[in-house]
Amino acid sequence: MVMLVSADASMPLHAQTFKKDDPYSGRSLVCDRCPPGMYLRAPCSATQKSDCVKCPNGAYTEFWNHISKCLRCSMCAENQVVKQECSPSNNCECECKEDYYFNKKYEACIKHKECPPGYGANITGTPQQDTECVQCQPGFYSEVSSAKATCVAQSNCQAGGLRVVLKGQSWHDTLCASCDDLKTRDGAEYLHEILPTFFIQLHQTMGITKMRRLAMRLPQEGGKKPLRGTVMKLSRRGLNNFMNSWDQGAGKDQVRKLPEVLRNIGAFNMGDKLERKLKYIDQQSKLCEGLVEVAQNELK
Incomplete structure (x- = not known):
């Protein structure tokens, strides 16, 4: 032609x-x-x-x-998808796939960062921009590690005619219950609701060796201990699954021993934090029984 x-x-x-x-x-x-x-x-x-x-x-x-x-025509690189197909007059246009953005420093598509518990996505990531995280303001919380989740409002116990069992913080919701519930449930049972997020915080602040030591010392039913060789080879993902599995099956006595286990491996602050929460829950139960009088904001 x-x-x-x-x-x-x-x-x-x-x-x-x-x-x-x-x-x-x-x-x-x-x-x-x-x-x-x-x-x-x-x-x-x-x-x-x-x-x-x-x-x-x-x-x-x-x-x-x-x-x-x-x-x-060009081929899209790793973690990229075709934005516009190649034509006789235009090269193929690529962009980062979902949940990734183009990092100019590395000239590659990098996964959007996840906002840790206590932080929410202020700006959701795009193919051109990373996620921007912001700390949850008082009255709001985020209990997940997520690149998209935003901070949400704490539960209002009074609106539902309930008592505050545990004050909310930036990384967990306010726990609510009726006095009838507090009389029939052990305080450790309420702690189960925040332990998955608490374990995420441990992963973010503790080295993997200390995390493995914690996994080895978690109180087990009947006093049994997990196989050391198996636990000491677990990755962070494996450790997270191990601890969540423990949380789902742990009884109240096992949960009550957790603060002391944390202190025994050198995680004093985290152990004390968990114990303060447990004591606060116990005191709310006693208040319902009329045994003690304490201010509800004495402990965080």
Whole structure:
């Protein structure tokens, strides 16, 4: 196919033509370039115009040109998806796949960072921008590690005619219960509701060796201990699954021993934090029974 190229008024004339010496006459010829989407199969001669041919599938030219072969369409890199398919006049356009963004420093698509418990997504990540996290304000919380979850409002116990069992913090909701519930349930049972998030905090603040030591010392039913060789090989993901499994099956006596176990491995602050929460829950139960009088905001 011979294409007789017409001028594009929006392009300077010199951008649509190129000079070539005629091998027969030695004269300098002004040949037409090929438009985007085509390549030059044969240059002009004294009697013929430039022979331009459409680019085949998988190839393209984006500008006026006189190249002898179309450019090969690009392939999307790791963690990228096609935003716009390649066409004869445009290269393939790629963007980072869902949950990833393009990091200019590394020139690669990186997974959006996750906001830890106590923080929510202030700006949700896009293919061009990472997630931006913000600490939850008083009265709000986030109990998950997530690149998308935002802080949500704490439960209002009074609105439901319930008592505050445990004050909410940025990383867990306010726990509510009726006095009837407090009289029939042990305080350790309420602690189960925040332990999964508490374990996430441990993973973020403790080294993996100490986490393995904790897993080895978690109080087990009947005093049995897990196989040391198995626990000491667990990854962080494996440790998280191990601890969540323990939480689901642990009885009240096992949960009440957890603060002391934490202190025994050197995690004094975390052990004390958990014990304060347990004491607060116990005191709310006693208040319902009318045995003691304490201010509800004495312990956090």
